[in-house]
Amino acid sequence: MPAFFFYFFSALTILAALLVVLNRDAVNSAMCMIVSLAGVAALFVLLQAYFLAVLQIVVYAGAVMVLFLFIIMLLDPKTRRIPVSEMNMVVGLAALVMLALGAFWLARQYPAVADLPQIPELPTSQAPMGYATAAKTFGFGLFTRYLLPFEVAGFLLLAAMVGVIVLSKRTPADSHDDPAKPPRA
Numbered sequence: 264m265p266a267f268f269f270y271f272f273s274a275l276t277i278l279a280a281l282l283v284v285l286n287r288d289a290v291n292s293a294m295c296m297i298v299s300l301a302g303v304a305a306l307f308v309l310l311q312a313y314f315l316a317v318l319q320i321v322v323y324a325g326a327v328m329v330l331f332l333f334i335i336m337l338l339d340p341k342t343r344r345i346p347v348s349e350m351n352m353v354v355g356l357a358a359l360v361m362l363a364l365g366a367f368w369l370a371r372q373y374p375a376v377a378d379l380p381q382i383p384e385l386p387t388s389q390a391p392m393g394y395a396t397a398a399k400t401f402g403f404g405l406f407t408r409y410l411l412p413f414e415v416a417g418f419l420l421l422a423a424m425v426g427v428i429v430l431s432k433r434t435p436a437d438s439h440d441d442p443a444k445p446p447r448a
Contacts, residue, residue, distance in 0.1 A: 272306050279295045
């Protein structure tokens with residue numbers, strides 16, 4: 264029975280991820296991304312990593328996707344359509360075919376994962392953070408040893424959000440393009 268759930272949630276995650284890329288409406292793509300992230304959380308539950316599953320739902324499917332939806336609504340993607348040229352489509356399809364051929368070649372080159380060399384385990388004193396399932400261990404490692412990367416990631420997210428807001432503001436020259444719309448303040 265767990266194998267059925269693994270295949271079901273894997274297929275759901277991959278299908279939703281494909282719909283994120285192939286969907287033309289940005290809001291629908293964001294909703295498909297939420298389904299994909301929920302599928303990843305379900306896979307974490309199957310691996311008995313409950314803390315990671317809860318973080319996946321709360322942080323990514325919750326907070327980050329709400330931020331994405333606010334940015335999508337702020338940019339108003341329906342007014343700005345970027346034409347897709349046939350050359351870009353051909354190059355993208357060629358890249359996809361090359362990636363698929365490379366994946367098939369790698370699968371034929373290395374047919375069994377068991378034959379690959381094993382990665383040696385680090386002693387516990389040199390390990391980045393000890394394995395544990397408790398939230399206390401994750402929190403202690405995050406706010407002691409990995410505090411600087413955590414703060415840098417937060418600053419980069421803040422800078423990206425401010426950059427999107429600045430780029431989405433219209434200039435007075437943009438408001439003359441459509442006389443039906445009043446200029447924004």
